[in-house]
Amino acid sequence: MSRAMRSAGLRTLRLGRFSRVIRPKTLGYGLGLALLAIIVLVSGVLQGSLPIPASDIGRALFYPQTLTAEQHYVVWDVRLPRLLMALLCGAMLGLAGAAMQSITRNGLADPGLIGVKEGCSVVVLTLILLFPTVSLVWRPLAGVVGGLLVALLVVVLSRDFSRPRFVLIGIGVSWFFAAGIGIFMTTADVRNVQTALVWMSGSLHAATWPLLLVALVWLLPAAMVLFITARASDVALMGNHTATGLGVRLPHLALLRFIAPVFLTAASVSCVGSLGFVGLMAPHMARFWLRGGQTALLWGSALLGALLVLVTDTLGRLAFAPLQIPAGIVIALVGGPFFLLLLWRRRDRL
Amino acid sequence: MSSLAKRSVRHHRRFVLALPLSLLLLFSLAVFHIGVGARPIGPYTVIQALFHFDAKNFDHRIIVSLRLLRLTAAVLVGAALGVAGVLLQALIRNPLGEPHILGLNAGAAFAVVVCTALGITSASQSLIAAAGAAALFSLVMLLSSAGRGGVTPLKVMLCGVALSAMISSLTAAILILDEQTLLAMRTWLVGDLSGLRWESIHHAIYPLLAGLLLAISIAPGMNILALGDNMARGLGVNLLRIRLVAMLAIALLCGVAVSIAGPLGFIGLLVPNIIRRLVTEDIRLMLPLSALLGAVLLLMADIIARVLLAPQELATGIMTALVGAPVFVFIASRFLK
Amino acid sequence: MLKHVENTDYRPGIELKNLSAGYRNNTIVHDISLAIPYGKMTVLVGANGSGKSTLLSTMARMLKPLAGSVLLDGKAIHQQATKAVSRQLGILPQSPLVPEGLTVFDLVSRGRFPWQGFLQQWSEEDEQAVEQALDLTGTRDFAHLPVDSLSGGQRQRCWIAMALAQQTPFILLDEPTTFLDLRYQVEILELLHNLTRHHGRTVVVVLHDLNFAINYGDMLVFLKQGQLQGIVHEGENCPAELIQSVFEVDVHMSTNPLNGKPFFMPFPARSGKTS
Numbered sequence: 001m002s003r004a005m006r007s008a009g010l011r012t013l014r015l016g017r018f019s020r021v022i023r024p025k026t027l028g029y030g031l032g033l034a035l036l037a038i039i040v041l042v043s044g045v046l047q048g049s050l051p052i053p054a055s056d057i058g059r060a061l062f063y064p065q066t067l068t069a070e071q072h073y074v075v076w077d078v079r080l081p082r083l084l085m086a087l088l089c090g091a092m093l094g095l096a097g098a099a100m101q102s103i104t105r106n107g108l109a110d111p112g113l114i115g116v117k118e119g120c121s122v123v124v125l126t127l128i129l130l131f132p133t134v135s136l137v138w139r140p141l142a143g144v145v146g147g148l149l150v151a152l153l154v155v156v157l158s159r160d161f162s163r164p165r166f167v168l169i170g171i172g173v174s175w176f177f178a179a180g181i182g183i184f185m186t187t188a189d190v191r192n193v194q195t196a197l198v199w200m201s202g203s204l205h206a207a208t209w210p211l212l213l214v215a216l217v218w219l220l221p222a223a224m225v226l227f228i229t230a231r232a233s234d235v236a237l238m239g240n241h242t243a244t245g246l247g248v249r250l251p252h253l254a255l256l257r258f259i260a261p262v263f264l265t266a267a268s269v270s271c272v273g274s275l276g277f278v279g280l281m282a283p284h285m286a287r288f289w290l291r292g293g294q295t296a297l298l299w300g301s302a303l304l305g306a307l308l309v310l311v312t313d314t315l316g317r318l319a320f321a322p323l324q325i326p327a328g329i330v331i332a333l334v335g336g337p338f339f340l341l342l343l344w345r346r347r348d349r350l
Numbered sequence: 351m352s353s354l355a356k357r358s359v360r361h362h363r364r365f366v367l368a369l370p371l372s373l374l375l376l377f378s379l380a381v382f383h384i385g386v387g388a389r390p391i392g393p394y395t396v397i398q399a400l401f402h403f404d405a406k407n408f409d410h411r412i413i414v415s416l417r418l419l420r421l422t423a424a425v426l427v428g429a430a431l432g433v434a435g436v437l438l439q440a441l442i443r444n445p446l447g448e449p450h451i452l453g454l455n456a457g458a459a460f461a462v463v464v465c466t467a468l469g470i471t472s473a474s475q476s477l478i479a480a481a482g483a484a485a486l487f488s489l490v491m492l493l494s495s496a497g498r499g500g501v502t503p504l505k506v507m508l509c510g511v512a513l514s515a516m517i518s519s520l521t522a523a524i525l526i527l528d529e530q531t532l533l534a535m536r537t538w539l540v541g542d543l544s545g546l547r548w549e550s551i552h553h554a555i556y557p558l559l560a561g562l563l564l565a566i567s568i569a570p571g572m573n574i575l576a577l578g579d580n581m582a583r584g585l586g587v588n589l590l591r592i593r594l595v596a597m598l599a600i601a602l603l604c605g606v607a608v609s610i611a612g613p614l615g616f617i618g619l620l621v622p623n624i625i626r627r628l629v630t631e632d633i634r635l636m637l638p639l640s641a642l643l644g645a646v647l648l649l650m651a652d653i654i655a656r657v658l659l660a661p662q663e664l665a666t667g668i669m670t671a672l673v674g675a676p677v678f679v680f681i682a683s684r685f686l687k
Numbered sequence: 688m689l690k691h692v693e694n695t696d697y698r699p700g701i702e703l704k705n706l707s708a709g710y711r712n713n714t715i716v717h718d719i720s721l722a723i724p725y726g727k728m729t730v731l732v733g734a735n736g737s738g739k740s741t742l743l744s745t746m747a748r749m750l751k752p753l754a755g756s757v758l759l760d761g762k763a764i765h766q767q768a769t770k771a772v773s774r775q776l777g778i779l780p781q782s783p784l785v786p787e788g789l790t791v792f793d794l795v796s797r798g799r800f801p802w803q804g805f806l807q808q809w810s811e812e813d814e815q816a817v818e819q820a821l822d823l824t825g826t827r828d829f830a831h832l833p834v835d836s837l838s839g840g841q842r843q844r845c846w847i848a849m850a851l852a853q854q855t856p857f858i859l860l861d862e863p864t865t866f867l868d869l870r871y872q873v874e875i876l877e878l879l880h881n882l883t884r885h886h887g888r889t890v891v892v893v894l895h896d897l898n899f900a901i902n903y904g905d906m907l908v909f910l911k912q913g914q915l916q917g918i919v920h921e922g923e924n925c926p927a928e929l930i931q932s933v934f935e936v937d938v939h940m941s942t943n944p945l946n947g948k949p950f951f952m953p954f955p956a957r958s959g960k961t962s
Contacts, residue, residue: 005792007830007831010792012809012814014809014810017806017807017810018806018807019806019807019808019809019810019813020808020809021808021809108508157679157683158683159683165504165682165683167508168446168504168507168508168682169679169682169683171507171511172675172676172678172679172682173675173679175615175671175674175675175678176671176672176675176676176679178671179540179667179668179671179672179675180672182540182665182667182668182671183664183665183668185540186540186542186664186665186668187659187662187664193532197522197525197526197532228805231800231803231805231808232800234797235797235800237784237786238783238784238785238786238794238797239780239782239783239784241744241747241749241778241780241783242778242779242780242783242784244747244748244749244769245747245749245773245776245777245778245779245780246773246777246797246798246800246801246853247769247770247771247772247773247774247800247801248769248800249769249770276515276519293793323527325523325526325527326526328519329519329520329522329523329526332515332516332518332519333516333519333520333523335515335516336512336513336515336516336519337516339508339512339515340493340509340512340513343493343494343505343508343509343512344493344496344497346497347496347497347498347505348497348498
């Protein structure tokens with residue numbers, strides 16, 4: 001056995017009744033990515049309008065009381081929340097994209113493409129307009145409701161989400177709700193409009209510690225659902241009949257693995273606005289570099305999504321200083337060609 | 351009589367009925383359109399103003415200087431988009447084709463925004479917009495023609511969406527960085543008919559006429575193109591030439607529309623589909639009808655947009671999207687497997 | 688471990704009681720009552736559209752019966768939890784999907800899903816079952832290769848290995864030999880036969896080739912237009928009239944010199960003439 005397993009690069013880990021298969025290579029890459037994310041995070045803390053010398057990084061992170069008031073503010077109230085938020089939202093979107101692509105067996109699927117962002121934005125903008133004093137913390141709830149309703153609409157309209165037309169119908173629905181957003185954009189006060197435009201383009205500068213906590217609260221249960229159903233989802237990839245034959249409860253699985261990504265995307269959008277095609281790109285990148293089933297894909301997409309948002313946000317923040325370009329725009333500029341590349345690779349099959 | 355001949359007669363009959371009907375509809379909507387607004391004006395006054403203009407009458411002055419302008423713009427833009435839609439759907443053989451979706455509007459908008467940000471307000475804004483539209487659309491067509499299936503509806507749509515998204519983000523980036531331009535353009539960006547000037551219409555007339563003439567000239571050829579590439583080639587149609595001319599016509603018409611009213615979507619989607627279902631698929635007959643129907647639809651959208659949330663005026667482009675997007679979804683779920 | 692059953696018993700494994708099955712507006716299988724014997728290879732035969740696949744799918748609980756029931760060891764299969772059923776019954780559907788890049792080993796290991804849990808993802812039993820399945824099907828040599836790089840016959844053996852790894856007493860296969868080269872058809876059928884004779888499994892298979900069915904099947908079930916035309920039990924002779932009526936051809940019967948079973952050669956139907 002071990003020969004077959006070893007030649008496939010697998011190892012077994014057994015502790016009492018607990019057992020699982022490990023791919024050391026994939027694990028290594030994963031840890032490497034995590035390390036990279038930490039490095040980018042730390043360097044991001046140091047850079048910006050108030051540069052902090054690298055030698056002070058230890059102090060900045062672990063002995064904040066030794067910093068000047070200004071440095072403390074910049075590191076702990078501005079940069080750290082923002083960078084951590086980037087990681088968190090990137091991870092959420094990466095997970096969402098990976099899950100949705102596997103349950104719809106459609107490499108072009110992404111909750112962001114099917115109108116979840118727009119539905120979410122409409123509700124959040126309405127909330128802002130009608131209840132401007134409501135704390136930021138309630139936004140994700142409102143947004144998730146909006147996102148779920150829109151996703152439900154798209155599923156009902158296209159009836160079968162394993163066909164490519166699911167994406168197109170989703171795009172149509174997203175236009176409808178984009179028109180709704182347009183109503184806000186053209187009738188509200190222009191300062192609100194510019195703020196809204198920036199938010200909707202995916203901006204992390206409003207990140208605060210309470211918002212981070214809220215995002216985490218939305219991330220954890222949804223992520224758990226995805227990881228627990230990961231193996232079943234691997235089996236489901238082999239066709240409905242085979243999956244049923246192996247004891248997978250397909251309707252339950254589909255429901256869970258469709259709702260969780262919508263949750264994650266809507267929560268992310270409610271916190272920081274639209275971050276473009278992260279959910280689309282991260283899983284493809286993960287599949288390119290990492291081998292393995294759904295679990296490996298989920299981890300990989302989460303890490304790569306986090307890195308993607310972190311890097312683009314940092315670029316947007318620093319590259320054109322003092323002008324700040326929202327991360328969402330940078331991602332769209334990168335994501336567009338990426339999407340086209342995906343289309344190119346599937347050109348014979350579409 | 352063969353069934354084909356019977357069908358052709360039926361179409362002609364329907365056309366002969368539809369044409370005056372649309373003209374009538376257009377005129378009544380036009381009168382109504384002029385009457386609508388922050389200061390409602392009755393139809394009788396409108397007709398008086400048009401035929402017995404009295405410079406001392408305040409209402410008459412509004413009509414002539416503001417309302418007529420808006421009406422003319424709406425009619426021209428609607429007609430341009432209607433015709434462009436017909437050509438586009440015939441070109442890609444796909445009932446989901448639409449200037450907005452396929453990146454024409456995004457390209458045109460980008461070109462216009464760049465010029466405005468750079469301070470270039472020139473007479474040839476239509477042409478600049480048309481150039482932007484043509485460039486992006488050619489890119490979409492180029493990319494989607496790759497691969498074994500050639501230009502399939504799905505590929506065209508997806509390429510159009512991807513490229514539009516990219517260019518729109520660039521446009522958004524410029525607007526974020528330049529608040530002045532944002533201020534000037536935010537309503538225009540969703541497609542709107544307010545804040546117009548006679549100059550933009552004057553400058554757009556020639557490209558519009560050029561586009562329409564080109565469209566008329568290739569109409570017979572487009573009919574044959576619908577039979578398939580091989581059939582068309584066999585019947586002596588120069589595929590490359592007709593495609594290029596069609597793209598040029600579409601770009602001109604879209605450029606005109608965008609330069610006057612901004613990127614308005616979905617008129618180009620609705621018009622050909624309606625005509626095809628109710629009247630005919632013969633492009634020669636579709637063209638005049640599409641111009642009329644496009645104008646009619648846009649007038650209706652504009653009227654509703656101004657009346658719906660009175661006294662607040664809604665951008666017309668939002669109206670067209672609110673109606674057009676569901677229609678798109680409907681067609682997509684029927685047409686795509 | 689593998690269960691070894693005495694083959695002399697004639698115990699019903701799967702029973703069909705007045706089963707009608709099909710899709711919402713379209714009843715394809717009408718009122719079939721039948722007992723699938725334990726530890727034997729039962730073959731469903733019939734022309735295209737006779738309902739063989741529909742019947743198999745309903746037996747495997749892919750389709751809900753429109754009337755009647757399917758009993759597995761006495762209990763209605765559609766009322767049992769799907770995971771419990773998957774420990775009893777394995778299925779190889781007609782055109783399974785192979786995810787891109789999946790290796791043979793991974794494919795076969797998926798067959799262990801009914802026995803695994805979130806914390807127990809790869810127990811000793813799992814490893815051994817997969818090992819055994821790879822050995823039985825002769826697929827160990829290319830276990831590390833992606834499935835989509837293999838030939839049709841090899842691929843089919845991989846899917847059978849997956850069903851074997853599932854370690855179910857019953858295995859249902861829907862046309863496992865269609866589109867395969869003759870040599871692979873024989874290979875697969877020999878494997879299935881072996882499974883019943885030496886490993887105590889009960890196999891139900893839909894085959895389109897009559898002579899293979901007769902050669903390998905212990906019990907033959909003839910279907911025509913969704914109805915049961917006849918059953919040929921083990922040891923009985925297959926009557927030519929049954930074949931003629933089910934397939935609407937005339938046949939010439941001779942004997943297979945290797946095992947004494949009948950062998951049929953078809954002729955176009957001429958009214959009233961039989962050889």
